Amino acid sequence: MTGLRYVYAVCRPFGAALQSQLAGVAGDPPRLLPHGDLVAVVSHVPQADFAEEALRAHLEDLDWLTATARAHQQVVDALTAVTTPLPLRLATVFRDDSGVRVMLEEREAAFRRTLDRLDGRVEWGVKVYVEADPAQQAEPERPAASAPAAPKPVSGRDYLRQRRRQTRANDDLWSRAEEFATGLHTRLSDRADGARLHAPQNPRLSGAAGRNVLNAAYLVARDASEEFVEMVDRTKDDAPGIRVELTGPWAAYSFAGEGEGEGS
Amino acid sequence: MTTPSRLPDPYGQGQSANLADILERVLDKGVVIAGDIKINLLDIELLTIKLRLVVASVDKAKEMGIDWWESDPALSSRARHDELTRENAALRERLRELDPGRVPREAP
Numbered sequence: 001m002t003g004l005r006y007v008y009a010v011c012r013p014f015g016a017a018l019q020s021q022l023a024g025v026a027g028d029p030p031r032l033l034p035h036g037d038l039v040a041v042v043s044h045v046p047q048a049d050f051a052e053e054a055l056r057a058h059l060e061d062l063d064w065l066t067a068t069a070r071a072h073q074q075v076v077d078a079l080t081a082v083t084t085p086l087p088l089r090l091a092t093v094f095r096d097d098s099g100v101r102v103m104l105e106e107r108e109a110a111f112r113r114t115l116d117r118l119d120g121r122v123e124w125g126v127k128v129y130v131e132a133d134p135a136q137q138a139e140p141e142r143p144a145a146s147a148p149a150a151p152k153p154v155s156g157r158d159y160l161r162q163r164r165r166q167t168r169a170n171d172d173l174w175s176r177a178e179e180f181a182t183g184l185h186t187r188l189s190d191r192a193d194g195a196r197l198h199a200p201q202n203p204r205l206s207g208a209a210g211r212n213v214l215n216a217a218y219l220v221a222r223d224a225s226e227e228f229v230e231m232v233d234r235t236k237d238d239a240p241g242i243r244v245e246l247t248g249p250w251a252a253y254s255f256a257g258e259g260e261g262e263g264s
Numbered sequence: 265m266t267t268p269s270r271l272p273d274p275y276g277q278g279q280s281a282n283l284a285d286i287l288e289r290v291l292d293k294g295v296v297i298a299g300d301i302k303i304n305l306l307d308i309e310l311l312t313i314k315l316r317l318v319v320a321s322v323d324k325a326k327e328m329g330i331d332w333w334e335s336d337p338a339l340s341s342r343a344r345h346d347e348l349t350r351e352n353a354a355l356r357e358r359l360r361e362l363d364p365g366r367v368p369r370e371a372p
Binding site: 004051065073087091093095099107114122124125222225226246247248249256 | 271272274275282283284285286287288289290291292293294295296297299300301302303305
């Protein structure tokens with residue numbers, strides 16, 4: 001056998017069947033590799049694409065990376081529908097089944113601890129954006145040439161007054177956004193079993209409109225999820241100029257690290 | 265064994281999930297295990313990866329004036345270095361205030 005083993009996640013044994021038409025990375029449907037009390041979910045992947053050098057080169061190729069990331073996420077997603085998976089980072093690859101078994105054995109205690117901590121829980125992502133108000137489009141970094149048709153200041157004093165008005169309006173929106181995001185995060189954290197703040201996403205990369213001021217992940221029990229979602233939904237119309245975006249349910253990616261304490 | 269209970273319908277996920285959301289999770293989160301194939305994702309220019317979501321290449325990005333990563337310590341070793349230098353200078357300054365004469369003015 002020449003194929004390598006790509007591992008998506010580690011789970012407890014589960015009875016339900018995985019969604020049948022899952023492609024998996026490299027088109028190989030995910031298989032279950034049970035070992036003791038744990039199951040690794042793996043695909044057979046070609047050496048030509050997943051050996052070190054090839055893999056490194058592939059990861060720099062956006063199309064390849066996109067396809068692989070989506071395939072990885074799809075499998076983890078399908079697992080989330082039937083159990084609580086512990087998702088591994090993209091491109092965790094072993095030579096053969098026995099390599100995977102050795103890994104499971106060596107880390108068994110830690111896996112069990114983490115799986116216990118995550119059991120029955122999923123992750124929800126909440127992002128808050130400040131939407132640029134057209135009336136305040138004249139951001140400082142904008143080149144003067146493209147500034148909107150605000151009345152041209154006729155004097156220095158006019159100019160300063162105009163600037164001050166603009167700054168005040170911006171400051172106002174920002175402080176409202178900050179207050180809103182802090183309040184929302186506090187309320188959601190109260191309802192969650194864990195919360196993580198991630199770096200705001202760069203709008204150029206996410207393609208999302210507005211400026212991302214809160215990018216958080218919450219660990220929520222499955223049976224509390226409906227309530228959690230409703231809570232987020234209710235805040236959506238609360239604040240003009242501010243947009244709330246919910247994603248999920250995700251596997252508990254943001255809470256899978258072993259360093260994560262219980263009380264966080 | 266876990267028996268999942270009913271979950272709300274997915275929000276912004278599945279096929280249409282924002283690539284940034286997916287990459288953020290599969291590249292930055294999740295359990296890190298050193299496999300037999302040793303790839304450290306941090307060695308891969310994560311930055312390159314992220315940038316290529318919108319532009320063809322880093323060079324192209326710089327051309328377009330997209331250089332936010334250069335001042336982001338998490339993304340740029342140069343920014344990290346600059347930050348350390350700044351911090352060192354600030355500390356030296358502070359020491360000099362506290363104990364003039366014992367701290368050299370400039371680092372070697």
